[in-house]
Amino acid sequence: MPTIVVDVMPKAELLDPQGKAVAGALARTGHTGFTGVRIGKRFELTVDGPVDDELRAGVKQIAEEILSNSVIEDVVGIHYVESNVELAEESLESAAEHADEGYVAPAGETH
């Protein structure tokens, strides 16, 4: 089942109070070295049929008119994942990355 991923971020020039709060929490917990945090949204839309030009045009429109508000946000990406397998792989990779976070790599080891 094809999945369409739409990423929306608050406009770069605007204050992002959520991101600011997270940045504060990072600093308080000793995770220094980050100069900023911004929080956006990811939408995953699934469709049954093929991804054709008509669908792409429709997605662009709803991304700009409904999923985001151009006064306060920007659509920063629309991408298409062809199958559940790909999406699952993407999640697996991300899960693997998270798993690694609990593992202290010996100096010099790279991923």
Place this chain on the structure above:
Amino acid sequence: MRIGVITFPGSLDDRDAQRAVRLAGAEPVALWHGSHDLEGVDALILPGGFSYGDYLRCGAIASLSPIMSEVTDAANKGMPVLGICNGFQMLTEAHLLEGGLIRNDHGTFICRDQKLRVESSSTDWTTGFEQGQEITIPLKNGEGGFIASEETLDRLEGEGRVVFRYVDVNPNGSLRDIAGITNARGNVVGLMPHPEHAVEPGFGPDTAAAMRSGVDGLGFFTSVVRRALVEA
């Protein structure tokens, strides 16, 4: 005069708004978001609350409600429309008012009696006030920071469409201390603070005269009622 108050899933202040309408001498008409019928009302109020749990963006899903197509048509034909708090957010999402509302700059919900300056007494909802008059009504929001591009802000100011400005304290980081604005015609007004909570002695903000005696919000509703009488 009959004033419709629209209830959306998650509206909280619809009944307070109906009460304010009654105290101002008009008949409140409860309208439902899922209908396409304005039931012949003469004015509309979009009340405060947390429609759809503020999902997506505050007011965004409610602005796509069935009744909003009739609201938009009526507003464009000149019907007085007042959006309070979540209702203001809906009006911006529906493009009936410019700008947008974002999370308070300090990141927390705020609830206080807020002093405002009436910057325009020529809208349908503010003729009962003096230009420059200071009023105090409750404010309660988590996402009340008004923002717009510099160009839009300049235009709103230049055309006299900033209706209310915060005085003493800017409670949410709104640009240029803007608390409420209107459209070009002056019939659609949106603001974050809540006039419907300051309409009856004993239940309003404290004043120098007595506790909870503030009724500065009543002027919004009596303004629109008087306007209807003048036109009749």
